[in-house]
Structure formats: C-alpha cells, structure tokens
Amino acid sequence: MNQTETPLDTSRTVCQPEQTSYFEDIIYEEPTSRVHSRVTKKTEGEEVEDELRSISSNSTIGNNVQDTRGDMLGMDNDLEFPEGGLKAYTVVFGSFMGLIAAFGLLNTYGIIETYVSEHQLSDVPSSSVAWVFSIFGFISFLTSIISGTYFDRNGARRPLIIGGICTFVGMMCLGNCTEIWQLVLSFSILVGIGSGFTGPPCLGVVAQYFHKRRGFMCSIASTGGSVGGIVFPIMMRKLFEEVSYAWAIRIFAFILGFCYIVAIILMEERLPRKTAECGTWQNILSYITAFDLKGLKQLDFLFVCLACTFAECGVLIMGTYQASFARAHGYSLSTAYLLLSVTHIGGIPGRWISGYMSDVVGRFNIIIVTTICSSIVAVTTLIPFGDRKSALFVFSVLWGFMTGSVFPLLPVCCAQISKTEDFGRRYGTMYFIVAFGVLIAIPISGAIIGDGSEIGYRNMVIHSAVTIFGSGVLYLIAKCVRVRGKIFAKF
Incomplete structure (x- = not known):
C-alpha cells in the first residue's frame, strides 16, 4: 500500500516538517486488497519465518488475537x-x-494543599484555595503541547533542563509564600511549567526504545511517580515537624533538582529528529499552531482525549483532597499523610501488573477495567465507611492499585493509535485538552466541599467516582470505534 505524503494543516501558515497522512490510510481507506509483510520471530531453536499475507483492509481492525496483533502493537509495525x-x-x-x-x-x-489550607490560607475558602492547584494542573498540562512538539524536533534534553530549572526556582519561592497570589505565581505557574515540560520527553524517549513491551516499560518508568508519592508525604511530615515549613519546601526543591539532573544525563532519544528550514517567527508560530486538529477528526483519538481528561480529573480530585478528607473526619495530619503514601504503595504493583497485562490482553482493555473498578472502590468504601480508619486504609490500597494503571497507560493508549515519531505532539495535544478539564474540575470539587463538612467531602468522593467511571466508558467507546464494535477484541 502506497501512502501519499501530505503536510499537516499548520504547514499552510507556518513552517512544519512534512508528515505522513496515516490516519486516512488506516481508517478511511477504501476496501481494496493490499499486501501485508510480516516477519515472525519464533522462540530460540526455531527458524525465522517470512510470511506474506494478502488481506483486506476491512479485516485489519478488530479480529481475534492473532489477526489483531498488528493493531494491538499500534501504528509502527514498519x-x-x-x-x-x-x-x-x-x-x-x-x-x-x-x-x-x-x-x-x-x-x-495534596500535602501542600492540606498544610496551606490549615496555616497560610486558613481564612481563605476551600473553593478559592482549589484554584491554586487547578491552575497548577492547567499550566502543567497546557505546556505539554509545547514540550511534546519541541521533543519531536529537538530531543529530550532541553525540555528537561527548562523543566528542572522552573521546578527548582518555583519550589524555592514557594517556601516563602504566605498569600494566595504568591502561591499562584510560584507553585501554579513556575512549578506547573516545570512539570509540563518534563512528561512528554520522559515517556516519549521510552517509547522510542520499546514497542512490544512499551506498556510494561512505560509502567516501570512511571513507577517513579509512585515512589515519589510514597516517600514525599512521609518526608514532608517529618520535615514540617522538625524544621520550618520554608526549609521543608527548600529541601524538597533540592531533591527534585537532583532527580532532574540524573534524568538529563541519562536520557537520549533514538529516532532522528524532525527538522525544517524556517525563520525564527515562523518557528515560534508553529508551536502555537501545533494543536492537532487533524487528528481530532478521527473518532478514536477524539474519544481517547476525552477519556484521558476524565481519568486525570478523577484521579487528581481525589489526590488533592484525600488528606483533607481524613482531616475532616477527625484524623491527625500524620495519618492523613500516611494515607497518601499507602495509596502510592498500592500503586506500584498496580502499575507493574497492569503494564504487563496490557501487553498481554490489550492496553485499552486494561484501562477500561481499572477505571471502572476505581469508581466502584470509591463509592463502596468512602461513602458508607469514610469515618472508619480501617476503611480509609482499605480504600487507599485499592484506589492506589486500580488507578496505578492510569498514568502509565494514558500515554501508551495514545501511542497505540499514533506514529512513534508523532507521539510527543499527540501526547501534548491530548494534555492540552486535559488542561481545561482540570482547570474546571478541581474548583468544582472545592465548591462541592464548601465549608469542609463530612457531607461535603463525601459529595466530593461521588464527583471523583463519577468522573473516573466516565473515563472508562469513553475508553470503551474509543475501542469500539477502532475495532468496529468488537468489544472483546484484544486491543
């Protein structure tokens, strides 16, 4: 099958490297026969077989496990x-x-939200404090599109350097903040930019080295988030008690800076970079217009973006207010922070198991099951038993295990329907949409909590559960679009 080379929409006004119109070929191709070349590598001791198979374009999506293997692996079989x-x-x-x-x-x-809500911003309504963290998520996800596009063209090192510097400077400033506008400038904007510049390069580079085991290896890499989620709450609780808040945040900043330095040294992309001859202003404009409107015309990618938005919002709502939920039910700050650590302890096997199983039974299949199960866990534990300490710990373990698949599999599901060399751009586009969802969702939860009563926090749990359940439904729709209604297909 010959593919025609067509530039992206943005090349009409700005300088863009030429891209392959692969979505038209895969989704809207007329039902004509084509020759599919596949090399099957057998186990040790067996010969390598070259197989030429003539198949219909209508049979490439959504069959049995053997026939959909190429679809399972994504768009990069060549x-x-x-x-x-x-x-x-x-x-x-x-x-x-x-x-x-x-x-x-x-x-x-959430540890920062809990502390500043009870100290620096104790006289500020929870709905107003929520904007500090929703703007942080918004800025973080919004800058992902710039970072993803830059990564596609120039590699991983510079985005990591920019992200590391912004995070370090923002956290150092955060230690001296006492007003809400100061937290917005230092944490929401500076640290948000730093976080946004880091995600696409870190996961995009891993995707360049693995294909068959991409889900598992991305899960291993993203386990770093769980390790941080385990260590940081315990560390910060001790630091808040033994040193001042300002020095606790500064020590936190130095630890984050060290992690970035190691990442900058070790990470190097494998695939050639996309380059194009253009002027400075055209280059800048190309980043502004890098939103992949053409990709959003494909229903599978559109529903994946919406599903990712609902998943991120559901997880971040709970992550922001989990510690405060425990505090509202009369538990100590130490217990509240410990619950966050327990959540991420459960997240480590959740990431590994879901990552491994996603390569066996399908990435979309796993994320559909785990998002729906996450909502069930929240409703059946926190709503009836939220005032019991044992229930809080049971919820933390199960929620961490179920949502452990969310962060690593969101980019993998996006990569499965994208070319590897375009992953950074599509990842950034997806999180550009997520940014607006997060900007709205967290303040809505803050308004639902209201005066901080137990009923308000339980309503917040319902909001989070319904949101993440919607993610599972949207991923199911995206899968059905892709495999043409075959719900039980491996995908």
Missing part, C-alpha cells in the same frame, strides 16, 4: 525497536528519575 539492551534500560532509569520529580510532585501536592 519500524524496528531495540526492545532491550544497556542503552534502553539506562533510558528507562533516567525516565524513572525524571518522573519521580514530575509525577511524584503531581501525586503528592
């Missing part, structure tokens, strides 16, 4: 991937360290 080796595993470790800083901070900013 590329070769190392699938291992010292360099590949070094990159995974570098990504792991970078995501300790980026996702670890994202997973545990």
